[in-house]
Amino acid sequence: MGGVQLQMVGLNPGAGSSEEVAAAARMVALTAALTRHGHLYHALNAPEISDLEYDALLRELEQLEARWPAHKQPDSPTSRVGAPPIAELVPFPHRVPMLSLGNVFSREDLGDWVEKRDEKGKVRGGLMSALDRPADAPALQFSVEPKLDGLAIELVYEGGLLVGAGTRGDGSVGEDVLHTMRTVRSVPLRLGEGAPPYLSVRGEVLFDLAGFEQMNEQRVIAGEKPFENPRNAAAGTVRQLDPGPASQRPLLFFAHSAGEGLAAPTHSALLAQLRGLGFAVNPRNRVCAGVDEVWAAIEALGAERGSLPYEIDGVVIKVDDMALQDELGFLTRSPRWAVAYKYPAARARTVLERVDFSVGRSGVVTPVAVLAPVRVGGVTVRNATLHNEQQMRNKPEFLGGLRVGDLVEIYRAGDVIPRVDAVVDQPGRADLALVAFPACCPVCETPLDREENPDELDKITWRCPNRLGCRAQREAALQHFAGRLAMDIEGLGEKLVRQLVERGLVEHPSGLYHLSVGTLQDLDRMGQKSAQNIIAAIEASKARPLARALFALGIPLVGESTARDLARHFGGLDALQAADEAALLAVDGVGKDVARSVLHFFADEGHQAEIAALRAAGVAFAPEARAAAPTEGPFVGKTVVLTGTLPTLSRQQATALLEGAGAKVSGSVSKKTNFVLAGADAGSKLEKAQELKVPVIDEAELRRLLGLDPA
Ligand SMILES: [Zn+2]
Structure with a gap:
């Protein structure tokens, strides 16, 4: 292949004028060329044209598509961006379950694991017994791959076109994220030659680290909260209803296996097939023979880990021989032919510049270490948690208390917020100033209350008791209320909330609903258009469903999922407010602590007044449309x-x-399956159903049983 080739496939029949015919042909050619150059750039990292040339071709295609929309190709690269948000994430069932992997943490465990597979490999096919196997028999081969620390995704292609994308979920059913995954540049929209009629490919979507940090810097400049770590940010981006952010963020996708559709003698050959079809396959994958080679590859990757352009948290080791994989089979939830080696958590040393004391929305004061920026496991860390006063003062590794200027050891494992783990003893450290926990609220200067937690002896909490008057608590409560998972008021960021509270414009969340465009416009750097957008977003938030509104109230111990459970169970705010402890304990997932916290929250007169004010302002606490669970019917x-x-x-x-x-x-399909609903090209599941004598129905039968079609 080379340059822009004219292909006559895909032309819309009946194209009229010669101009239209030429335009249609050009659109086919441009789509093919842009797809090829995109693949060279994003999957193979070997571009042949400059970004400028690429953009020029893309613009030409956009203009032609705008003029001749009927000839737009289904895999046009322009379809990666600009799609409208979807209404909700719907379930995405996996035809072949997506499994998880078992873990090993040491060379010894890995050695045992490899040895067991090696034995099995050498006796395979009954050609050789374990006893008379020659000592110099070749060592078993393994595919050794970096374990990418992202979100597991399945892509589905039909006739070579991308038609589905889902998260792993529980392994059987994930969430449909086609709208965001199609914006990821290294995900092919159309496969290369030799694509099977149906193909499911598994891989990992994750952030390019340099792009991640750049994005975080821009977020800070824009007054938005930076993402805590690339893994959560990737998951958050892919699971958004609006594909816009995903299309602008530097997400990568690497394919690492196939669910259905490809056959190869070895896993490494399968990876080569995937690369041939257009997928990005990790260039650091290796084939290794025997445990020594596998271990050497693990150590080499470990040494490279901090400088890789993405995060990895270990190495995946797979038996390369597919026939042996089949023979080894599966444990309940994980294959016997693959295992993950997990690297120890990443550590680094840096200087403690100071300790900040932040006041949360319940008034609890938390010490936060402010550090000289340092890269840990591929991410730049500037802050780390110190948990609480006892830890800060008494942790033995802190050598008698933290001092400003201390050299400290930082620890970061996967999703966990970075932690200060130890102080490095150095000469002259005694001369540094000891960090003292404040006696008064750092924001409103009210003396702090000491609260002992009877369940955790070493946990003492310091709280600012000035609940109504403390600016920090008001700000935190407002930010929580407006947050993406709560009332989702776009544009109401940290800086704006601070101004509103500082100027006394808003004290409580209900006050937001009394703001006007005029008031906002008087604030620093706020134009009329932004003010109108924010007022519109505040207005729209009134309709948020009960679960979100409950979470927004900030009831201690009631997180997003508990709020959902409560909303689903009680259906409305009145029923929840009237519930006693027994009624609360009847909710799935609600224990004693949560039940008491909910009771305590609603018993408080201040909270009652605020809820009344929110309702008076028009916040609907919209009852959940209770899916009337059917009690009878064939299913x-x-x-x-x-x-x-x-x-x-x-x-x-x-x-x-x-x-x-x-x-x-x-x-x-198992013995517990009551029905199999089968359509065209049903594969092994249908065979299994027939084997187990599970009733098989088709769509027509389904419709009849559900009463959808008049019989
Ligand atoms: Zn305070």
Whole structure:
């Protein structure tokens, strides 16, 4: 292939004028060329044209598509951006379950693991018994791959076109994230030659670290909160309803296996096939023979880890021989032919510049270490938690208390917020100033209350008791209220909240609903348009469903998922406010501590007044549309497995129908399966169902049983 080739495939028949024919042909050629150059750049890291040349081709295609929309190609690179947000994330069932891996943490454990596979490998096929196997038999081969620290994703292609993308979820059913994954540049929209009719590919989506840090800097400049770590940021971006942010963020996708659709004698050959089809496959994957080579590869990757352009948290070791993989089979949730080696948590040393004391929305004062910026496991760390006063003062590793200017050791493991682990003893350290925990609130100067936690002896909390008057608590409560998972008021960031509180414009969340465009416009650097947008966002937040509004109230111990459980159980705010302890304990996932915290919150007169004020301002606390769980019908309590392509329903639609009818949709066929819903090209699941004599129904039968079609 080279340059822009004209292809006549994909031309819309019946194209009219010669101008239109030429335009259509040019659009096909441009789509193919842009796809190829995108692949060279994003998957192979070997661009042939400059960014400027690429952008010029893309602009030309955009203009042609705007003029001749009927000829836009389904895999046009312009379709990666500009799609509208979706309404909600729908379930994404996996035809082949996505498994997790077992872990090993030492060379010894890895050695045992390899040895067991090695034995099995050498006796495979009955050609050789373990006893008379020659000592110099070749060592078993393994595919050794960096364990990318991102979000596991399955991509589905039909006829070579990307048609589905889902998260792992529980392994059987994830969430449909096609709208965001199609914006990731290294995800092919159309596969290269030799694509099977149906292909599911598994891989990991994650951030490019340099891009991640740049993005965080821009967020700070824009007054937004920086993301804590690349892994959560990737998951958060991919699971957003709006594909806009994903299209602008530096996400990478690496393919590491196939669910269905490809056959190869070895895993490494399968990876080569994936690369040939257009996927980015990690260039650091290796094939190693025997435990010594595997270990050497692990150590080499470990040494390189801090300088890789993305985060890894270990190494995945897979038996390369596919026939042996089949023979080894599976444990309940993980394959016997693969294992993950986890690296120890990343550590680094840096200087403690000072300790800040932040006041949370419940008034609890938390010490935060401010550090000279240091790279730990590929990410620049500037702050680290010190948990509480006791830790700060008494942790033995802190050698009698932290001092400003101390050389400290930082620890960071996966999702965990970085921690200061130890102080490095140095001469002259006694002359440095000891960090003292303040006696008064650093914001409102009210003397702090000491609270002992009877359950945790070493946990003493210092709290600012000035709940109504403390600016820090007001700000924190407002920020929480407006947060993305709560009322989701776009544009109401940290800086604006600070101004509103400092100027006494808003004291409590209910005050937000009395703001006007005029008031906002008088604030620093706020234009009329921004002020109007924020007022519109505040107005729109009134309609947020109960679960979000409950989370927004900031009831201690009630996180996002507990708020959802409470909303689902009680259906409305009145029922929840009227609930006693027994009624609260009846909610799935609510224990004694949560129940008491909820009771305590609603018993408080200040909170009652604020809830009344919110309601008076128009906040709906909109009752959940309680999915009236059906109590009778052919699918109530039944387990159903979907396989193949249904004539009219998508898998998501069929799943929603079945779940709405009281069924549980499962990913694999077992004796517990009550029905298999099969469509065209149903594979091994259908065979398994027939083997186990599980009733098989088709879409027509499903519709009949659900009463969707008049019989
Ligand atoms: Zn205070």
